[in-house]
Amino acid sequence: MKAFQQNLKKLEAADTQVLGVSMDSAFANKAFADQIGVTFPLLSDWGGEVTRHYGIYLDKYKAPRRVNFLIGKDGKILEEQIDNDAIDPTKIVDACERKKLSR
């Protein structure tokens, strides 16, 4: 999440909203956001309904897999990054900036 915060200006400049999602409570997520200085919403999927619907619920951890989805203005998925690949947001930032240039 910190890595997205560091790139937030670039992402916003490329018309991109960042939303974090976990199965923690909204209150725990707010405390987490404050601790690491995140200013975008960290959403609470309490109970994991959305996580399961997206097919990324991990039974082992009772939590979501680490996955980034980049979703375009038309609602279609443009990029997916899974597990360790999802830590570094560079690819997503590049994709957003490319998209902006191509318009």
Next chain:
Amino acid sequence: MQRKSRSTLVLGCLLAVAFAGSHARAQASKPPAEPMKIKVGEVAPDFKLNYFDGSNLKEVSLSQYRGKSNVVVAFYIFAFTGG
């Protein structure tokens, strides 16, 4: 001479088997990345979730950004962990 080359051949075979075995083990120990259910190019399922802004719970839906901006939805495992 012939004997020596035969023993070299045997040694070579043993090494090849040992190498193949360790290679297979190395591959097996790497957890297979499960394929994603939702794929690039598909429409992302809509959701409505809350976050706490410090005083109120606020609702956010994916569809509210339709036609307005791209969205990065970053799922993470737990709060208070790295990444």
